[in-house]
Amino acid sequence: MVGADEGGYTVMKRAIWRALSVLPLLFLLSGCVERTAVLNPQGPVARTQYDLIMWSIGFMLLIIVVVFTLFTVVLIRYREKPENADYEPPDEEGNTLLEIVWTAIPVLIVAALAVPTVKATFAFEKPPTDKVKPITIHVTAANWKWIFSYPEENIETVNYVHIPAGVPVRFKLTSVGPMNSFWVPELGGQKYAMDGMETELILQADKPGSYMGRSANFSGEKFTHMEFEVVAQKGDDFKQWVNEVKQTAPKLNENKYAKILEPGLVGRMTFSNTHLEWIDHAKQNSHHVERKSAGNHGNPDHDMAKDSHHHGE
Amino acid sequence: MGEAVHRYDETMPLEYRTEENRLNILGFWIFLGAEVVLFATLFATYLVLFQRTGSGPTAQELFQVKDVLIETLLLLTSSFTCGLAIFEMRRGRLAGLLAWLLVTLLLGIGFITFEVREFIHYVHEGATMQTSAFLSSFFVLVGTHGAHVSLGIGWMIFIIIQLLQRGLTVKTARKVFIVSLYWHFLDVVWIFIFTLVYLLGMVV
Amino acid sequence: MGTNGHHESFPWKHLIGFVLSLLLTFAALWVALSSGLPLKAVIVVIVLFAMIQASLQLFMFMHVAESDSGKVQTFNMVYSFFIAVVVVAGSVWVMQFVL
């Protein structure tokens, strides 16, 4: 027979579990927090998420503590020892009351997690404040760069974006080609940018500063380099920056834009107009085009030349 | 397996008389469950995509009631005659079984002929699998069903051959029964194609 | 074990199933093309008809509840239809934001 007394292992194991469960605490207490973008929220959206995360971590630690304690106690008390050689474990079938308890408590915990989750999920669809008028920035992900267009200001930047602090920003996301995900952890969670359609992500920065953003969804070879900087500025500084761009930046034209779209990496760029003038990738997939009449399936954007043929009646 | 395989129970229809047969029939039912999900996935794809016609024609422009109705009636009737075949089999009448299977087969071939004609017509209209998401999903959904029917036809032919070779035995009875399940099931799928593809396509 | 009346001399069950199927087919056709009901109602009605017709096939022609595995077989088909509804309705619901 195998496996007589391995009591030593239990003790060792307990020590390891102990060490593991304090690890997160150590981590939180050490200076790592500023580095930990998600846990260092710099705007209302990220803060709501931070609160949600902390709220859930509380419950999770509780669950972990309960399970680990039970586990340790049981392993120590009920291991096979020379002293209990003729102990015969009882044939228990189960216990309905206990089953109810450990069903009901998790139900409550899940409810406690679900309520704020649903609230936050709905809240993120609207700007965090209605006191300030949001600004709109179109974001186009392309292999492998980020293009930001300001339709109202009529300027465009590549691989960096300026926003006014304290103002909700509606990012209208789309993509040319592979799907990407627009993520600025310190300002809030991400959303996909997809070809031929538009998604919306609302973020806001509390105060001026520089925040790292990147694509969180794999989009091919140079995906790793799809980083961008979000520069939040005081309202006036932002206006000034916009004016500066308008005056000094070159104009973008279709040729140049096509060059930018070519797969590859580019540096930061700034233009005093936007590519939305001639193309909005969010409206590319032909199903979005209003059909004019039956029999005319023509699509101005895509010259998938089909002989215009009358189908059916 | 084991002894049970040879247990012989006179009160049951032939196809259920051995344990092996019962295992096979249950296995086939479960397979049909999987087929339901397979077709459901194709239906889901179709329903998500059918209004995304790109630069191609829409369902309304393409579908024609008459053709579809003929196909439906052919398949529906074939399902009925297949049922009659099993009815005859359970009365122990090989000739009746063969006759109805043959009728079923012919109706099935008729169905496929009409479906192929329908597809050819569409292609002539310039509506191919490559034209739009709508047409891709249409051809693959309806085509998968058609492929199943064609397979069923081939299968039935081989079973008729076996019936002629070996007569009505516990084994051939099982095979006939299973192919009949398959055939009825294809009719079930068609009902939904008729409803969710053709009827819906003509009203939306 | 039920053999569903297959010792009868005339296939009544099959005949009734067939006639009902035909009726349902034409009824669905009429509802869709000439009833003039609103679109939503049309969809509900024709899908309902299809489901009834499918169960006719299952019970009248395929004898799903027959043999000593009848319960398993029935459960299997019911569950597969449930999954089918989840897949179809779920996909349409999840994707409707772009439809």
Place this chain on the structure above:
Amino acid sequence: MKWSEFFVTGEPLIYAADVAIVLTMVGIVFVLTYFKKWKWIWNEWLTTVDHKKIGVMYIICAVLMLFRGGVDALLMRAQLTAPNMNFLDAQHYNEIFTTHGTIMILFMAMPFIIGLMNIVVPLQIGARDVAFPYLNALSFWLFFFGAMLFNISFVIGGSPDAGWTAYFPLAGNEFSPGVGNNYYAVSLQISGIGTLMTGINFLVTILKMRAPGMTLMRMPMFTWTILITCVLIVFAFPVLTVALALMTFDRLFDTQFFTMANGGMSMLWANLFWIWGHPEVYIVILPAFGIFSEIVSTFAQKRLFGYKAMVYSIVGIAFLSFIVWVHHFFTMGAGPEVNSVFSITTMAVAIPTGVKIFNWLFTLRKGKIRFTTAMLWSLAFIPNFVIGGVTGVMLAMAAADYQYHNSYFLIAHFHYVLIAGVVFACFAGLHYWYPKMFGHMLNERLGKWTFWLFMIGFNVCFFPMYFLGLMGMTRRMYTYSDGLGWTPLNVVATVGAVLMGIGFIVLCYNIYYSARYGERDMTGDPWNGRTLEWATASPPVHYNFPVTPIVDDLDAYWVMKKKQGGFQVKEEELKPIHMPSNSGRPFWISVAFFVAGFGLVFKWFALAIAGALFIVLGLILRSFENDDGYHIGVDEIKRTERAARKGA
């Protein structure tokens, strides 16, 4: 296509792999020829329909694939150890995580589980074989050749590189013009068909072939989990079949399902993939739960606490698994209603899973716990899996998932559930049933070394990844720049991976060592087991049980031992036993699948059609076959039984 494109070239790593593969093949051929084993391998293995041998072949493949996937993992960890590393370039890194994920889940975890269930389930229910032995062989060979097809992509034509999730449009022709993703679509299709047939086969087996007296509520827990897993397989795999078929159509025939023009919708791929993909992760975890249940109860020397609740909870998990898939793309923007609903259904999974955790703990309570290697794996599962599980619940909170999605937090979550759940279970099951499979034990001392190295390495490797995720590190990055503060934790993670690698090497050594010096199991019941597989010899004779055992309680064998001192076989009760014949056809049909698949990958349609015709031919031959198997006579059974029980 030019030869220089056909064979992947230009990398020392690949040349080394080429050489290694050629050498291995030459080696195998040489050994088989030298020891005159060709006939043996054909008659005993390639044509077998015996569930035990098929199970063993599954497990051998799974361990090989664990090695392949593990080497991939170590390469990735090497590349990520320090910032701005140049060990792998982006393209290679992308191929490697794609093959790592795909192989680990589909060609390692699945066959490992299916192998164990092949060996154990018929024995546990007192059956002679599975319901459809021939189909079982076909399932195995389809899996095998599917896996082969996937693996050769590395040296012939190029590997897939769009992630194991193969999202469109990246995986479409436009952005992945090579053959890599064709391999993905076709090889997964082939092995998936095999898996579907396994699901049907075991469903029928378990439903119809249980020993007399074994009602559903007396079924061993492992068998229960397999039953439910098979339900999941039967209803989830067809979705994958369709998704892969549509992918194949898009890639080979230019259809517009997931394309960017003419109405195609790339999100539909994600939707279909996860309708299958989420049940898939429960397909691998439920059997793991079953394995732990068996082992915990055996080594606590106590019956499973709350058996009924355990059954209901697996049914509950399985039911929920089909209505949670959207949690994999909360960030797609389907709207707050959709996200909220799927968020709640996902969190609900925690409830039945918690029931299981607490029932295991209460099985241990009042037990007499023996710390064998199998038990150590099972015990370690509990705390580790809970960490993975509760972080899963955190991911399930849609609004918070916007922050975790696609970050290393996610990577940490799923390795915690996949490794602490599935891999621990495979190792536990391997040590536990090893004597049943091979007639000798795995060495316990080496086993414990493996356990501690791997278990500690695992935590060292993946725990830091939660924090890397919170620090903003996203998955599938082939490198990162200095100054982000990610370096120390990445170094730690790599150290952990190396420890796991060493643990794996010890396991391999253990297999070799035990084959030579391991303790033989003469009793058939080395652990004082509770279920019927321990009532047979180790390894069991090919017909499993000389007479069908009669069951009158849960833990059938335990009760037999209590009541009558073991499984009693009276020689006068013996009857001839009917057995299925071996067949080479499953092997050949699968070869045809491989050939057809290869043709599709390279768009050599003539080859594909030739393969397809061969498959059809195989099916027709099967239909006309009139082989009722053979009978083993009573005398032969007596002789075999006496020989097998000599040691007892």
